[in-house]
Every structure is written in C-alpha cells, then in structure tokens.
Amino acid sequence: MKVLVMDGVAEEGLAPLRQQQDIEVVIGEKMTEDQLVEVIGEYDALIVRSATKVTSRVVEAAKKLKVVGRAGVGVDNIDRNACTNKGIVVVNAPDGNTIAAAEHTMAMMLGLARKIPAACGKLKNGCWDKKSFLGVELRGKTLGIIGLGRIGSAVAKRAQAMEMQIIAYDPYISEEHARKMAIEIVTLPELYKRADFITVHMPKTKETYHMINKEAFEQMKEGVRIINCARGGIVDEAALYEYMVAGKVAGAALDVFETEPCTDSPLLQLDNFIATPHLGASTQEAQINVAVDVAEEIIAALRGDLVKNAVNMPSMSPKLLAKIRPFLDLAEKLGKFQAQMLNGRIEKVEVVYSGELARYDVNPLTTILLKGLLDPILQENVNFVNATLVARNRGITVVQTTTENGEDYNNLIKVNVYTDKGKRMLAGTLFQGNDMRIVNIDGFRINAATTGHMLVVPHIDKPGIVGKVGTIVGDKEINIAGMQVGRVELGGTAIMVMMVDNIVPECALEEMVKIDGVLEVKMVSL
Numbered sequence: 001m002k003v004l005v006m007d008g009v010a011e012e013g014l015a016p017l018r019q020q021q022d023i024e025v026v027i028g029e030k031m032t033e034d035q036l037v038e039v040i041g042e043y044d045a046l047i048v049r050s051a052t053k054v055t056s057r058v059v060e061a062a063k064k065l066k067v068v069g070r071a072g073v074g075v076d077n078i079d080r081n082a083c084t085n086k087g088i089v090v091v092n093a094p095d096g097n098t099i100a101a102a103e104h105t106m107a108m109m110l111g112l113a114r115k116i117p118a119a120c121g122k123l124k125n126g127c128w129d130k131k132s133f134l135g136v137e138l139r140g141k142t143l144g145i146i147g148l149g150r151i152g153s154a155v156a157k158r159a160q161a162m163e164m165q166i167i168a169y170d171p172y173i174s175e176e177h178a179r180k181m182a183i184e185i186v187t188l189p190e191l192y193k194r195a196d197f198i199t200v201h202m203p204k205t206k207e208t209y210h211m212i213n214k215e216a217f218e219q220m221k222e223g224v225r226i227i228n229c230a231r232g233g234i235v236d237e238a239a240l241y242e243y244m245v246a247g248k249v250a251g252a253a254l255d256v257f258e259t260e261p262c263t264d265s266p267l268l269q270l271d272n273f274i275a276t277p278h279l280g281a282s283t284q285e286a287q288i289n290v291a292v293d294v295a296e297e298i299i300a301a302l303r304g305d306l307v308k309n310a311v312n313m314p315s316m317s318p319k320l321l322a323k324i325r326p327f328l329d330l331a332e333k334l335g336k337f338q339a340q341m342l343n344g345r346i347e348k349v350e351v352v353y354s355g356e357l358a359r360y361d362v363n364p365l366t367t368i369l370l371k372g373l374l375d376p377i378l379q380e381n382v383n384f385v386n387a388t389l390v391a392r393n394r395g396i397t398v399v400q401t402t403t404e405n406g407e408d409y410n411n412l413i414k415v416n417v418y419t420d421k422g423k424r425m426l427a428g429t430l431f432q433g434n435d436m437r438i439v440n441i442d443g444f445r446i447n448a449a450t451t452g453h454m455l456v457v458p459h460i461d462k463p464g465i466v467g468k469v470g471t472i473v474g475d476k477e478i479n480i481a482g483m484q485v486g487r488v489e490l491g492g493t494a495i496m497v498m499m500v501d502n503i504v505p506e507c508a509l510e511e512m513v514k515i516d517g518v519l520e521v522k523m524v525s526l
Contacts, residue, residue, distance in 0.1 A: 001302055002042060004028050007049035009071045010284075013291020016299060023302070037061040045298045047071060048078070056082040067091060067301035069294040072281070080312040090312040091297040094383075095150070096289030097281035102154035104280045105199055105229045108253035109159075111274050112197075112225045113138055115251075118271050139163040144195025146211075147230065148173050148183065149378050152201035156183055167191055171345045172377055174395025192219035197227065204231035205376055206503065206523070212236060217243040223250040229280045232256035241266050244273065255280050311383050323360050326434045327413065331365040333436060333450040333526055334415050334428050335372025340524045341456065344421030348397040349373065355411040358402035366400045369415065409439070444486035444495040452481070453525045454499050460517040461487050461494040468515050469498065478502045493519070 047069040059082040070092040114135035148170040213236040243249045253274040370387035414427040427440035438448040479501040487494035
C-alpha cells in the first residue's frame with residue numbers, strides 16, 4: 001500500500017508508517033490540483049496539513065484511496081462530503097496540540113503581566129529602563145476562562161499552579177464537572193465583572209463572533225487583560241483598540257486575528273499589546289504529536305481496525321451502514337438544529353427512534369446526533385468515536401429509546417434536549433427519495449427542509465406578526481424562500497419557520513424580538 005504525504009508533515013511523526021513492511025511512504029512536493037489529480041489514483045492513503053486542498057476532483061480521481069489524514073485539527077481543506085460519498089474515511093489529530101496551545105496561552109499571560117516583550121525591545125535598542133515596566137503578579141488574581149474544553153481546562157490546571165483563582169463561562173459543561181476541577185462556573189457578565197485576566201477558548205461561530213465587543217468591555221473591571229489564542233474574530237479588534245487606548249484594558253495578547261496574515265492592525269502600534277502570528281500549535285512536540293496521531297489513524301484505517309478520530313463517518317459494519325445510511329445525515333442535521341435553538345446549559349439529551357428504525361442498531365445515529373449537537377458549540381473536536389464520551393465528561397445524560405410505533409411516519413427521530421432553562425423538542429423523518437424533513441418543533445407540526453437558513457419564531461397566534469417579521473427581513477434586502485406556520489389552537493402559541501436566502505443579521509433579530517407577540521427568535525443555518 002502507498003501513502004502520499006504532503007505539506008511538510010514532521011518526519012519524526014511518520015515513524016509508525018515507515019515501520020510497516022507492507023506500506024510505502026512517499027513524500028510529495030507542492031502540487032496544483034491538476035497535478036494531484038494526475039497522481040492520486042495510485043495511492044491508498046493521503047496525509048495533508050492545511051496547504052493541500054483535497055477537492056471533489058481529487059477525490060473523484062482517487063481510485064484506491066481509503067483514508068485521508070489531516071495532521072492537525074481543522075479539515076476545511078478536505079471535501080468531507082465527497083469522501084463520505086466514496087467511502088473514504090477522513091481522520092484528524094485533535095489532541096496533539098492541546099499542551100502547545102495551553103502553554104502558549106500561559107506565555108502570553110505572563111508576557112502581559114510582566115511586560116516582557118516591550119522591556120526586551122527597549123533593552124535591545126540600547127536603553128536600560130527599569131522604571132517603565134512595573135508588572136503585576138498572577139498569584140491571587142482571578143482568571144476568567146471563556147470555554148472549558150480541552151485547551152481551556154489545560155490552561156486552568158496551569159493557572160492553578162500559579163495560585164490564580166479560576167472562574168469560567170461554558171454553557172455546555174455541568175457545574176459538578178467544573179467543581180471537580182476546582183473551577184467556579186459563572187455567567188458571562190459575572191466573569192467580565194470579576195476577572196483580572198480573561199482568556200478565550202471557544203470556537204468561532206455566529207454566536208461567538210465579536211462576543212468580546214464594546215458591550216462586553218463596558219462590563220469589565222478597570223485594568224483587565226485579554227488573551228485570545230483560540231480563533232480570530234471572537235474579539236472585536238476595533239473595540240479592543242478603543243478600550244486599550246482609553247486605558248480600560250491594561251493589556252492584550254492575540255495569537256489570532258480576524259483576517260490573517262495581519263501586519264497592519266493599529267493594535268500593533270500599542271506598547272501594551274502583544275501579538276504572535278498564530279503560533280499556538282507551533283512547537284516541535286506538537287507537530288510531531290499530530291503527525292504520529294494521524295499516522296496511527298492511517299494504519300488503523302488501512303487495516304480495517306477501529307479509527308478513533310474519524311470526522312466523516314462512524315465505525316460500523318457495511319451491512320448496518322447500508323440500512324441506516326440515509327438517516328445519518330438526518331440525525332446530524334437534527335443535532336445541529338437543536339444546537340442553534342438552545343437556551344441554557346445542556347443537562348440531558350433524550351433520543352427516541354420509532355417505526356422501522358427501531359429494528360436496527362441505532363447507536364451510530366445517536367452518536368452522530370451528539371456530534372451534530374456538540375461540535376458547533378464546543379472548542380474541542382467532537383467526532384463519531386468520542387461524542388458520547390464528551391457528553392459524559394460534561395455531565396450530560398444521554399438516553400436512547402426505540403419503539404415500533406411510528407407516530408404517523410414510517411420512521412421518526414425525536415430529540416428532546418433538557419437544559420437548565422427548559423426543554424426543546426425536535427423531530428425529523430425521511431420522505432420518499434430520502435427527502436429529509438423537520439416535522440415537529442416543540443410540539444408544533446411543521447414541514448421544513450433541512451438545508452439553508454431559516455428563522456424560527458415562536459409567537460402568540462394573532463394577526464400581523466408574520467407580516468412584521470417579513471417586513472424586517474425585506475428591509476435587510478434578504479429574500480424569503482418559503483414559510484411555514486404551525487399552531488395547536490387558535491389564539492394560543494404558534495411557531496413560524498421562515499426560509500431565507502441569507503443569514504439575517506443580529507440587529508434585525510433584535511428588532512423582531514421587540515414585536516408585540518413574538519416570544520423568541522432563532523436563526524438556524526444548516
């Protein structure tokens with residue numbers, strides 16, 4: 001078997017592959033898409049980092065390819081749908097850079113506290129200046145961690161060794177789990193109010209984009225220090241500059257920027273600002289670790305063994321896969337839909353399979369549903385192997401039941417998600433031709449597609465609300481593709497699902513919430 005390795009993957013990490021007598025490792029030079037299409041047909045496996053794009057053309061030309069490995073976390077450069085349709089496993093290495101990112105966060109924090117970069121720069125320019133660089137100690141300070149996944153937890157552990165008090169905001173982790181780590185779970189406003197240092201470890205989503213903005217800075221204490229080694233765009237850089245110049249923010253350190261490469265930000269002109277060019281995972285050890293991890297996954301995939309970090313398909317028998325394949329996408333879509341509907345911290349997920357589905361092993365469906373639910377909202381990588389474990393580690397109870405009573409449908413998947421704010425219910429089915437449909441939202445019958453963008457608006461059933469919501473959407477020059485309204489009784493509560501061609505901006509959603517009779521507005525993108 002032949003494995004093509006691209007993008008300068010660390011040679012030390014390829015040792016597991018080279019030790020296999022029946023596997024040949026070929027180190028490839030930089031290729032265009034056309035060049036890769038020409039050669040990929042002779043390879044059984046492909047390893048890339050971020051430079052090589054594994055497009056649908058490449059996948060189509062891959063006659064022998066069984067697995068694609070990403071030596072790192074992100075797989076945006078790999079067409080996962082094309083790989084899945086062709087039965088090619090896509091794997092990554094989500095754990096190899098955890099320590100590197102956590103240590104880089106601590107380095108940035110210490111650099112801010114002791115003003116090390118500025119002091120070093122001045123000394124190198126020939127000026128011995130002790131008076132200008134009075135620092136602060138970490139001991140006794142309160143560290144606010146936004147996002148308590150793998151990296152956030154690793155930062156907490158190291159900060160505790162520095163005798164810092166740790167508070168954290170993470171709406172998807174149980175307070176009991178946090179207490180075991182001696183971490184106090186707080187609301188986001190409370191974290192802003194109490195923290196001396198704030199570090200971000202969240203994924204970039206529409207909910208977290210610019211979450212640290214002017215409103216957030218206004219809630220923070222004087223002299224706060226900000227660190228972001230997670231994703232660019234979570235911190236509003238223009239607002240950060242404004243509050244640093246005003247003195248509210250005593251210092252900031254960014255390893256990531258909204259637009260990269262970034263060399264012209266006004267932040268770079270501030271003495272109390274530290275920046276690095278996205279170096280969070282850039283250690284010798286991390287690069288070797290991710291290479292070793294992905295090499296071992298490649299071997300497992302080629303041998304037909306269990307693959308721990310598959311990101312595009314669960315591990316199951318071909319016979320079972322043939323039976324439930326059409327429902328895998330539906331289950332993941334239901335999870336993603338619920339993730340965008342939730343309020344509060346998840347406590348319990350209850351999945352009910354009814355109809356013909358009850359005859360099969362539905363564990364893979366529950367796993368992929370949990371992946372769809374948790375992956376968009378957690379910093380850590382959630383895949384088909386670890387989804388159940390991630391839920392358990394965060395104190396989320398998962399209950400799975402089956403019944404042959406199909407409730408008016410040949411097959412139905414119902415998902416109840418319980419949070420500390422209440423319960424949300426969602427149900428979906430497949431119509432003829434594998435047409436995926438949402439058929440119930442919180443008890444309201446509906447018939448909605450599972451693609452594109454939609455506004456979900458629970459409201460009081462009275463005239464005028466649909467028109468007012470539609471007017472706001474139109475004012476933002478967004479086209480309405482379709483609409484459904486469900487209700488239980490005249491004059492009671494109802495739900496509107498409006499399909500739109502583009503994401504409706506947050507300012508418009510805020511306008512809708514103010515409409516008399518509107519109970520809630522959720523923007524869902526699938």
